[in-house]
Amino acid sequence: MYIVPTPIGNLLDITYRSINILKKVDYIITENIKHTSVLLKKFSIINILLSLNACNEHKKTKKYISMLKSGNNIALVSKAGTPVINDPGYFLIKESYHQKIRVVPLPGACAAITALSASGFKTHQFCYEGFLPKTKTACEKKLSSLCHEKRTIILYESPKRLVKTMKLIKKIMGKRRKITIAKEITKKWENIQRGTIKKLLSKIKKEINWKKGEITIIINGSNPIISNVISKKVFKIFYILEKIMQKSTAIKITAKICGFNKNILYNTIIKKKLHEVD
Structure with missing residues (x-):
């Protein structure tokens, strides 16, 4: 079982090893067949694509484990970035270990780590929290629990919720808290902004381009x-x-x-x- 990261925007970010593995394995399990097909076509890779998403993960895991035990080599990819990080695949990897199937992870693109490296905040210790809860109450509770976190905090957020989330960060962590927001990392529309929550909140409210694309929020640790x-x-x-x-x-x-x-x-x-x- 190979865990193969794929580009988060710029297709040229894929590694030679990843291309080689995707060509040689018997099957490729992907979160989004249509999206992965574009990647394979770009690098002239011909292979069989099988689906694994949030809806069918439990059902399909048993089938794929059986295929692995039969001697097939399989590559797991997500829609973009490193598989299993906020994407399907956890149950498949866990069961692979349980069934004594070798798991081979490849290094590659990850929005959280890429944004962290450009944040201008300390990187020797950090915590990754993924997406915040959808309800306001739960979101406030989570942010309150992170208020005094000394490590740098990494969050993912959708453009539709970005302003609301930043308002909550301002309310709970204070208007002077420094953050970095990164949009569409590695793509030609890439935009990375760093400053106080008050300053950046005022800025993104006025710019329509922040209403689209994938967002990573990096919050400076509490001092x-x-x-x-x-x-x-x-x-x-x-x-x-x-x-x-x-x-x-x-x-x-x-x-x-x-x-x-x-x-x-x-x-x-x-x-x-x-x-x-x-």
């Missing part, structure tokens, strides 16, 4: 040192207000006065209180 410095500046105001009103109201007003994110301020205060109790 606890900066957070602590800011906290010291606002704590005094908060403590004065807390004496005359409810804590939630005091946090809201303090955040507004200091231009600070209320969610971050709330979490910082709670952590400080717990530390004082300890």
Whole structure:
């Protein structure tokens, strides 16, 4: 079983080894037969294409495992990029190991890693979160859990949800949080922008080209040192207000006065209180 990455835009990004494997295997399992056919035609590859997608993955896995056990060599490809990364194939790979079938991964294109390398943020530690939940409540909960993540954060997003997601990032992580947004990586319409969430949100609202294409969002990791410095500046105001009103109201007003994110301020205060109790 070969795991073969394919280009995420520019067809010339495919490796010689990938082309060689796609020519030699007995079958190619793909997420999108029509899309993969274009790639094969480009490099004069003639082979049999079989489907594996989110709808038939469980059903087809048993069939493909049987084919592998019969001695066939199979290549797994996704619509674009590295298979299994936010794409079908997990069950097939897992079952291949269970059945003692050799799994051979090839290196190649991946939007998350390509965008990360151009983000201008630290890359020695990062977390990949894929697509955020579709509902607003679940999305807010997920972003809140990532608010104090020190590692660089990688997200995928659809152009239709981009503005809404960036508004939530601004609300929860603060308008000064730095991010990089990458659109249509490796294609001629490639566009990579870096700056504060406030600046980039204002920019993409005005540019219609951000309403199309595949988007990768890279969020700079939380800096606890900066957070602590800011906290010291606002704590005094908060403590004065807390004496005359409810804590939630005091946090809201303090955040507004200091231009600070209320969610971050709330979490910082709670952590400080717990530390004082300890």
